[in-house]
Amino acid sequence: MVEKVVEIKNVSMNYHTLSGETRAINNLSLDINNGEFVSIVGPSGCGKSTLLSMISGILKPTSGSILVNGEPVVGPSSNVGYMLQKDHLFGWRTVLKNATLGLEIQKKLNKESQAYVEHLLDEYGLSEFKHHYPKQLSGGMRQRAALIRTLATNPDILLLDEPFSALDYQTRLAISEEIWLIIKKERKTAIFVTHDIAEAVAASDRIIVLSSRPAEIKNIHDIYLTCDLKTPITCREAPEFRHYFNKIWKELDVHV
Amino acid sequence: MYNNVVSKEHQEFVKAHKLRKGSIIITQIALLVLFFALWEIAAHYKWIDPFIMSQPSRVLKTIINLTKDGSIFTHTGITVSETIIGFLSGTILGTIIAILLWWSEFIAKVLDPYLVVLNALPKTALGPIILVWIGGTVSSIIVMALLISVIVTILNVYLAFESCDEDKVKLLRTLGASKLQILTKVVLPSSIPAIISVLKINVGLSLVGVIVGEFLVSRAGLGYLIIYGGQVFKMDLVMTSVLILAVAAALMYLSVAWFEKKLNKMR
Numbered sequence: 001m002v003e004k005v006v007e008i009k010n011v012s013m014n015y016h017t018l019s020g021e022t023r024a025i026n027n028l029s030l031d032i033n034n035g036e037f038v039s040i041v042g043p044s045g046c047g048k049s050t051l052l053s054m055i056s057g058i059l060k061p062t063s064g065s066i067l068v069n070g071e072p073v074v075g076p077s078s079n080v081g082y083m084l085q086k087d088h089l090f091g092w093r094t095v096l097k098n099a100t101l102g103l104e105i106q107k108k109l110n111k112e113s114q115a116y117v118e119h120l121l122d123e124y125g126l127s128e129f130k131h132h133y134p135k136q137l138s139g140g141m142r143q144r145a146a147l148i149r150t151l152a153t154n155p156d157i158l159l160l161d162e163p164f165s166a167l168d169y170q171t172r173l174a175i176s177e178e179i180w181l182i183i184k185k186e187r188k189t190a191i192f193v194t195h196d197i198a199e200a201v202a203a204s205d206r207i208i209v210l211s212s213r214p215a216e217i218k219n220i221h222d223i224y225l226t227c228d229l230k231t232p233i234t235c236r237e238a239p240e241f242r243h244y245f246n247k248i249w250k251e252l253d254v255h256v
Numbered sequence: 257m258y259n260n261v262v263s264k265e266h267q268e269f270v271k272a273h274k275l276r277k278g279s280i281i282i283t284q285i286a287l288l289v290l291f292f293a294l295w296e297i298a299a300h301y302k303w304i305d306p307f308i309m310s311q312p313s314r315v316l317k318t319i320i321n322l323t324k325d326g327s328i329f330t331h332t333g334i335t336v337s338e339t340i341i342g343f344l345s346g347t348i349l350g351t352i353i354a355i356l357l358w359w360s361e362f363i364a365k366v367l368d369p370y371l372v373v374l375n376a377l378p379k380t381a382l383g384p385i386i387l388v389w390i391g392g393t394v395s396s397i398i399v400m401a402l403l404i405s406v407i408v409t410i411l412n413v414y415l416a417f418e419s420c421d422e423d424k425v426k427l428l429r430t431l432g433a434s435k436l437q438i439l440t441k442v443v444l445p446s447s448i449p450a451i452i453s454v455l456k457i458n459v460g461l462s463l464v465g466v467i468v469g470e471f472l473v474s475r476a477g478l479g480y481l482i483i484y485g486g487q488v489f490k491m492d493l494v495m496t497s498v499l500i501l502a503v504a505a506a507l508m509y510l511s512v513a514w515f516e517k518k519l520n521k522m523r
Contacts, residue, residue, distance in 0.1 A: 057430075058429045076430055076432035078432070080430075081430075082427070082430035082431075084423050084426065084427055086423065088421070090446075092446075101441070102431040105433045153431070
């Protein structure tokens with residue numbers, strides 16, 4: 001079933017400071033389909049995070065409109081879950097209490113929703129750690145706990161803002177594989193912002209390449225990789241992998 | 257770990273560590289004993305005038321006398337309870353005002369210069385004004401203790417609120433949290449360590465306020481004993497009161513520090 005779950009229409013965003021005005025995003029239009037895993041890559045500071053903030057409803061675009069499930073975005077909604085760069089688990093709450101944070105805030109914490117969160121924790125290997133505090137968890141477990149906190153309110157769309165950038169490389173490979181599998185299993189639509197081209201190619205159905213500030217769409221790549229098990233790590237061995245990687249690398253046109 | 261096979265080297269290390277720790281404690285105690293012994297001897301052989309400098313044996317006699325009529329407990333109890341009320345109310349009121357400043361950036365910006373000036377002003381200078389306005393009662397003493405600790409509390413707690421991780425706040429906003437929820441779910445809990453450390457500072461500050469207040473009000477408490485003893489030249493009473501004050505202050509500080517440690521362990 002192909003339906004548009006996110007529609008971004010002619011969106012522009014300006015930031016104002018006393019010294020002047022910066023255009024972060026320029027007339028950007030983009031549709032995201034249900035169940036898709038879409039990555040957004042672009043030079044640092046090009047407005048990728050701004051775009052996610054606008055989809056999540058915590059920032060209003062200067063002009064243009066954003067629709068989620070056909071409805072215009074007016075503020076944060078439980079349809080959209082946001083995962084930030086670090087796990088941001090609260091040290092004073094147990095893993096379970098961290099996972100139910102969103103439900104608590106949206107006043108949806110009841111027996112049923114609590115059971116759902118506990119089910120997620122059990123399902124994804126955190127059952128023994130429910131009543132532990134975050135500092136007792138490994139980096140990977142913390143990231144899983146953060147994902148479960150995002151999944152707890154049962155959003156259809158997940159916004160992932162470089163969620164693995166604080167992890168070391170090995171953990172990052174392993175955890176991005178795990179998170180990818182969880183997202184697919186829970187049938188979520190994911191919009192994934194990353195610096196890591198390889199990570200994007202391995203995980204995505206589609207990659208959006210943005211230009212430097214003000215961000216515009218430079219190119220969109222549909223990714224087809226021939227690999228048996230369609231998971232990020234195995235897909236890194238696909239013959240087309242290198243081809244996509246090089247193309248996107250050239251488009252990003254990085255000068256240091 | 258390797259508990260079952262403790263190497264000789266490790267044993268030596270642990271032994272050296274314990275020895276060092278022990279020698280520090282022994283030296284600390286010895287220093288205290290030496291101080292009182294020297295004081296006693298110097299007074300005994302009239303190297304110093306015991307009438308002006310007092311003397312440990314006379315202090316001990318004073319303590320015994322004060323214990324007999326129970327007044328030592330009354331005065332210490334009054335000072336300690338005034339201090340506790342002072343630092344608790346200072347911390348609570350300061351935190352409430354800090355919440356107000358956090359809530360409205362406008363108010364915070366407007367009040368900023370006033371807070372800076374009030375913080376720099378030695379609050380003890382306000383003592384006589386408070387005495388005239390409120391009168392020579394316990395309330396004056398508590399207001400003194402409160403005033404001395406409240407400004408520092410506002411500044412420190414507000415700073416803690418402001419330095420709360422912006423991304424944690426962003427996380428709550430993406431979940432649709434209201435301002436009140438942001439306050440109660442992340443800003444306040446993440447500032448608890450800062451509030452406790454302010455509480456620790458306030459024990460000392462509030463005690464200063466209480467003693468100055470007791471000097472001025474002159475009715476009861478260790479501060480009253482000190483000022484009274486000074487006026488009638490009973491230096492034994494002054495020294496005794498100061499010593500009791502030192503012990504009471506240390507005990508109050510240690511109990512807050514203990515509470516802080518407990519709390520940090522929980523987190």
